[in-house]
Amino acid sequence: MTDLTELGIADIRSGVAAGTFTAVEVAEAFNAAVAAAQPALNAFIVTTPEAALAAARKVDTARAAGQPLGKLAGVPIGMKDLFATKGVQTTAASRILEGFTPEYESTVSQNLWNAGAGMLGKLNLDQFAMGSSNETSAFGNVISPWRRPGDTAPLAPGGSSGGSSAAIAARLCPAATGTDTGGSIRQPAAFTGIAGIKPTYGRCSRWGVVAFASSLDQAGPMARSVQDCAIMLEAMAGFDPKDSTSLNLPVPAWEAGLNPSMAGKKVGIPREYRLDGMDPDVARSWDDGIAWLKDAGAEIVEISLPHTRYALPTYYIIAPAEASSNLARYDGVRYGLRDLPDGAGLQDMYAATRAAGFGPEVKRRIMIGTYVLSAGFYDAYYTQAQKVRTLIARDFELAFQHCDVILAPTAPTAAFALGEKSDDPLAMYLNDVFSVPASLAGLPAMSVPAGLDRQGLPLGLQVIGRAFDEQGVLNAGLALEQRAGFTAKPAKWW
Template identity: 80%
Template sequence: MADLTDLGIADLRDGVRDGSFAAVEVAEAFNARVVGAKALNAFLVETPDHALTAARAADAARAAGDAPKPLAGVPIGMKDLFCTAGVQTTAASHILEGFVPPYESTVSQNLWDAGAGMLGKLNMDQFAMGSSNETSYFGNVISPWRRKDGGNAPLAPGGSSGGSSSAVAARLCPGATGTDTGGSIRQPAAFVGISGIKPTYGRCSRWGTIAFASSLDQAGPMARDVTDCAIMLEAMSGFDAKDATSLQLEVPRWEAHLSPDLKGKRVGVPKDYRVDGMPSEIEALWQQGIDWLRDAGAEIVEVSLPHTKYALPAYYIIAPAEASSNLARYDGVRYGLRDLPDGANLQDMYAATRADGFGDEVKRRILIGTYVLSAGFYDAYYTQAQKVRALIARDFEKAWEVCDVLLTPTAPSAAFALGEKSSDPIAMYLNDVFTVPSSLAGLPAMSVPGGLDKDGLPLGLQIIGKPLDEQGVLNAGLAIEERAGFLARPEAWW
């Protein structure tokens, strides 16, 4: 039998169901894999007992002849943004170090109800603010990939869901949760050669997920292929009365309706996504993706999204503004870090706690957000950014009149070395240039691996869909996946 850690979600689920192997064997194999990969720094907390308890329940249910749960026998990784009852949850920030929630996030509870087990809590950019997983208080996550002939410089796994991307790519878990505010599922998925989907805003509950920008944050799965993403997304999604933005809709059966046949579908190629200085390899992969979708039966049409060029600046006003409001609750009074200098009053404690507890990137975004919301600047910045957001959403609505999905690159480059862009925030923010517009519009979007660059590093293609059309996005992703035949994986050095 092949190593169980080489199997994805669908194969693990089916193997446990038909008795090819026991769920406990699966949990033990992945627990051992996690223990042996400390060098990646992907996990902040390991929870082998959680995975084994879920596995024993799956094996007992099968022995009793009970109907199997959707994810019975499948252990996963949980991004440390999701509150997990009795397990430390920090959002990779010093200010929450030691915080153990007494409650479970809705998304994680949905996954446990579906039979999944938890291998541990995954490292991430602090409060989900970053594109390289270099802002974590607990150290950088390192990509399992290396440049083919470019030395051994450690590479960024993308962010903010860098622990999730690194763990899935390195076979530490078959799937992991991520969150996507401006591209934090899709960009890291592209950097490490896996798939990841951000569903329509409201598909997955935000309750119990530590907030960054509440009008943008959305949970989604990261896994090795499109089918595994569909399986996991079904388990994660659903209406939640505790989240006012949750969509009161039945969860579609995405896995059952997967099809790579795109006959009768129209794929839009936005001319506005051809940015100056884009590497020729990204251009070539984009054209290859167009050819693959045409081969799948789709008609290719050019579309225009004229306000795309304003998406990034609008995002970096709206998201920090919401972050400055959301992060005001971290004051050292009720939970988490408390820094109380001798003779300090309440204001001194607030200042000391936040100065010590928040990282530089978090502070930068809080300052930006507080500035754009301040008297005299609210209308000039925040109100204008919201107007631009409405125009971007309108651009997409017009595009849907002539096409069913859009195809773009996921990121403007392959993975870069750690430290390569950390001194230049603007260069770092530009990583999100292709992912931010669909986030501002609340649309479903997915990254699937398309090939390797000249250094042997993965490159991703992004599919953007109409509101609530995750099926269309998944199907187009499957069409690319089947034609790309992407089987590359990093050589173990860790």
């Protein structure tokens, strides 16, 4: 039999429906892969092999009875540990939530279970989704399955959805959920040679997802192909009255609408993204992508996004400000960690709990956010940043008068070794330079694997689309995917 862990969503779904193999056989294969890799990669915080098997048995029983199957029937997936899962620990990779077991299910995860998916476990991430390398988790670093040739230095799988990207690249799951606040789906996808899409803000419900920055956070799928991302996004998306920012729009048939032809389409190339000192491999990859979309029938046009240079500082004012507000709820009173020193009062308990429960990066962002929201600095920083955010969104609106999608690199470099940037937060923040603008504007954006750099590590190309035009982004991504012909996978060492 084919190695079932090499199959993606579409192939698993069709194989289970045809009876080529059972959903239980698929779940058992992936459960075994997770158990074997967990000590080396640390991609999961909690594994749930029985949950995967229970969902699989339900699918096999339904098939035997001739009942209709869901669009993810028989597909076991990884769930980023930012999504509340009923009866299963949900921590956001933070000690302050260690042991927290929700009594409810997030809307996105419930949508996936309704579609027939099963859960292999809760995936590791940067603490509260704050990070670009998966080095801020309270439960240890995620290790990328990729390595530089002849070098055993552990590489970053990207962040914050590093557990998701590592697990998919290592064939521990065919797909996983991610969340993207400033690039946390796209950058890890680029680092590990997989695909991932951040949909339009509001397309997937945020209800039951641990909040980082509420005006930016958006759930999305990560998988090994564009088609698999389209299938999973269809299952995840939809209007949710429990989320006031949810889009009250029907979910398009993205998979059925996939079309790699770019005939009659214009692709914008933002001149501001050609940074001084750009990595030559990234520049070459971008040029390859331009050629591939031209080959698919697109017209290439240069566009300008003049406020791009302000995107990163704007993001690192708005996101920490919202984090400062959102994370105030973790105080040791109602749930999660409580650190109560002898003879301590209420304020002492708050301080001790937060000191023990939050990691250094989370504390850093809370302090930044609290500072920019304080009385003397609110107008100078936060109000100003919101005005610049409006200008960045307007840049995209004007650009889309001249093009249908925008092509750019996903990240400024390939994966770096763990520890290489952790001592310099600003160097780490620069990882988001290409991904943050689309997040600030709430636009759909996707990373597709484009090839390998000279060290043999994956590089990604990013497609950005108009609001609500996930189909255009997926179609351009499919055109890139077909021409890139990316089949590389990490050599198994774990």
